Amino acid sequence: MCTDKSETDMTVNRQHAEDKDEDQTGSGHSCCCLKGAVGTILSCTAIFFSFSLVDQWITTKDEALGYTADWGESGQREVRRVYTGVSSIATIFAALISLKVGYRIVAISGCLMMMCGMFVASWLDKAAIGLIGVLIGGIAGVGASCLKLVAVVPVLENIDNCRFIAVGVVNIGGACASVIHYGIMSIDDVNLNWRLLYRWQIVIMIFALFVSLRLGSTNEKWIKTYYSPFDWSILHQKSLYILMTVLLLDRFGQFILSKEIFTFFDTSDSSSAPYLGGFFYYGGQILGPVFMFCCIKKEIVSTLCFMGPIAFISGIWTIGATWSTNLLHISIYAAILGISKVAFTTLLQNLIPTVYGKKNVRIVKGLLEFSAGVGILLSSPCQYAVGMSYDEVERYKPAFYLAGCALVLASGFVFLCVQVVRETEDYAKVSVVNEIAMEET
Structure with a gap:
């Protein structure tokens, strides 16, 4: 009986050891020290940094950038609230699309949608608040959902041993963008308004667009193969x-x-x-x-x-x-x-x-x-x-x-x-x- 019990315990322990290896708890072979893994981490960090900086411009307090003066109190509140909600809710659709076309195409599409939505909105006035809501809350919001997905998914799918460190680095990139935004907003001598920032975001999104090209489809062959x-x-x-x-x-x-x-x-x-x-x-x-x-x-x-x-x-x-x-x-x-x-x-x-x-x-x-x-x-x-x-x-x-x-x-x-x-x-x-x-x- 003792032998049987010992064999049972060994089998149970072996089964759980195998499960632990299979569920990607960090025991895989991909390490942050590898060149490809480092490239993936840096690309995702750059994308998340770019997105977070532009996202801060959209969601910042209206007193700082003059949203209320141009959109009205209710207009600025609803546009920014819809943008923030859509940028999260639409992530499920970005995820489903990425299974078909890959996260590189999703990232590029997200950059283009944010660029176009914000740039066009920067030329409109209060009379077109409905169109502004569609451009920012709809188009830019969906683009933001694409970038939020792509900033994390490649790391979670391709990094095993150092995954927590990799995810932490990506999130630190987003936090650094918030610090830079806060520093810019704290400078009294700088005269900023939302129209100016909405146009300058094109430079940042172009940078994110080029980084997105680094997310090659080779990183996703496993999902289509296995x-x-x-x-x-x-x-x-x-x-x-x-x-x-x-x-x-x-x-x-x-x-x-x-x-x-x-x-x-x-x-x-x-x-x-x-x-x-x-x-x-x-x-x-x-x-x-x-x-x-x-x-x-x-x-x-x-x-x-x-x-x-x-x-x-x-x-x-x-x-x-x-x-x-x-x-x-x-x-x-x-x-x-x-x-x-x-x-x-x-x-x-x-x-x-x-x-x-x-x-x-x-x-x-x-x-x-x-x-x-x-x-x-x-x-x-x-x-x-x-x-x-x-x-x-x-x-x-x-x-x-x-x-x-x-x-x-x-x-x-x-x-x-x-x-x-x-x-x-x-x-x-x-x-x-x-x-x-x-x-x-």
């Missing part, structure tokens, strides 16, 4: 829908905070609070992945157990942040929020090929971004509803409470996902043991 478009069975996995809910809540809260965070900084008596708060907020987004390099583990449950507290801490701190306008407290909160925002995203992206397999990266990424877009579209109406009873000065407070509750709720769903994954692993162990017992009988 796999069908994707495995429909993933749509039956509970963890996918839980993670979609997690991202919906996270983007719901983070989008509200991205609009209200500087209103909160302005409440401090110190004139340096907006600058220090912005420095720590965007600096934290750069340090987020760097910080995670030191403590991340490749196992699924360990990663989820790290994501849960990140969302919980940022949510609780957001709820309590409005109780103090001390410069030190503002700086610490801004750094914590910036770190948690990018670290959470990096962890979630790194999990996709681990949990669902390399062949399903595109469809899962598209579904997750779709849920993120739903959260973004819901955020503005909900924020407006809870802030109606407050005056203009205090209206940021209920927005912070709402965003904080969403982040805390997201952490609860992360822990629910941990339980589902553990039950799935336990079921797999039982199934393997039962099969061995039947064979011995």
Whole structure:
């Protein structure tokens, strides 16, 4: 009996070792040190940097670039909200198209759509606000969804051993773009307006266009050779829908905070609070992945157990942040929020090929971004509803409470996902043991 039990345990352990190798947890052969892998990482980082910089110009506060003066208050709010939602929701369609034509064609199409939509819109006035909405919210929004997909998918599909580092580098590129944008907006002597930036974005998108040509189709031969478009069975996995809910809540809260965070900084008596708060907020987004390099583990449950507290801490701190306008407290909160925002995203992206397999990266990424877009579209109406009873000065407070509750709720769903994954692993162990017992009988 002891021998039989020992053989069973060895078989179970061997089975799980094989599963771990197959699900791309980082044990593959592609390494960041290889020339091709480095090229893929740099290309994706450059694309994400370019997209993030232009994206900041579209979504920045209207006071800085004069959107309200040219589009009207309701016009500028709706155009930017639709753009932000469409850029996430349309990612699922970009993912499906990329399975047919490849991510290089999708990236080129995204660059062209953003270039054309923004350039044409820059010549229109308030009377054509409907057309501006189509150009920015529709055409540029769909183009943005293509670039968001392509900035991550090649890394997730082609990098194994150093995948987390690679994803972190890409996200750091996006955070650096935010820092540059914030630095430009902070210069008092620079006279900027949205029309000027919309025309200059052509230079940045041309750069992204040339980088997109570097994403050769040779990187995708495996998906056409070895796999069908994707495995429909993933749509039956509970963890996918839980993670979609997690991202919906996270983007719901983070989008509200991205609009209200500087209103909160302005409440401090110190004139340096907006600058220090912005420095720590965007600096934290750069340090987020760097910080995670030191403590991340490749196992699924360990990663989820790290994501849960990140969302919980940022949510609780957001709820309590409005109780103090001390410069030190503002700086610490801004750094914590910036770190948690990018670290959470990096962890979630790194999990996709681990949990669902390399062949399903595109469809899962598209579904997750779709849920993120739903959260973004819901955020503005909900924020407006809870802030109606407050005056203009205090209206940021209920927005912070709402965003904080969403982040805390997201952490609860992360822990629910941990339980589902553990039950799935336990079921797999039982199934393997039962099969061995039947064979011995």
